[in-house]
Amino acid sequence: MSPEGLWSIGELxxxxxTTVKTVRFYxxxxxxxEAGRSTGGHRRYGPEALDRLRTIRSLRALDVPVPEVGRALEREDALEDVVAGRLREVGSQLAALRWREAALHLLRDCTAEERADRLRLVGAVSAPPGTAALARFWRGWLPPRLPARLVSEILxxxxxxPPDDPNPAQVLAFARLHAFVSGPCPGTARQxxxxxxxPEEGYRPAVLYGGLIEAYGLAAEPMRAGRPPHRGEALDCFVSAYARSRGTSDTPGFRRVLGKQLAADPRIDRYWQLVAEVTAPPAGSPEPTPGAAHDWLLAALREEEPAG
Structure with missing residues (x-):
């Protein structure tokens, strides 16, 4: 130290x-x-600079960006935010690595004939993948002018x-799902x-979808229990949603007509099949998707036809 109790840049x-270059950089x-300059214009640092430099190097060892290091040094309460932000970034990086690892296993453990197609599929999605393409698909599929709150609930x-720690089968299912919603629909399915x-068919879609969300939720419980389609609260709620959206009553005649209409409606079964594969747990039964709940309720409606 100098007589004034200060260090030169080399001494610090x-x-x-560390190196002089590192000290100069910061x-x-x-x-x-700096605490001051020598008579020759050289930098001088006080003892507190050593603790500050050690703090800087510790944060940089955790890959905290230099601007965030500066923010943490400026305010004592900022360090917690900086650490939390870094944790989020590391979590995202780990998710990307887990996704890439599962994708590499998928490509390694397949036949040569399958590899090129699978590489094309998984190469079309980011790691970890986003859901923007799926949201665009649904916004195009849903009827226009639905309330924004209802659209958000449907989405x-x-x-x-995407699962945080996917297995190769989930990676393949999500890649296929992304390709399904990104490509052209078969025929004129979008129309x-x-x-x-x-609306020209007499329905009020906003009323319908609000009721369907409730009906699918009610159907999920017997589906989890493995019960076959049957009459009950879930089916009544399902039919009531369609009836109320038409401004009519739930009658045996309405149910017969509704069953025929729903059987003839365009379907996106492939979408729901892939969703089930993406969300399948490592063990146990998968959670019922809205598509599976719709099919269960439609089957329950068909069971009533002989009695109607």
């Missing part, structure tokens, strides 16, 4: 076990303030979140939406 670097960026139920999507 030696005390910290000084030039304002992270390591929440209809769009699966041939269900009759209930078209």
């Amino acid at each position: 670097a030696e005390q910290a076990g 000084s030039d960026r304002g992270l390591l303030p 929440e139920h209809a769009i699966p979140q 041939r939406q269900p009759a209930a999507h078209r």
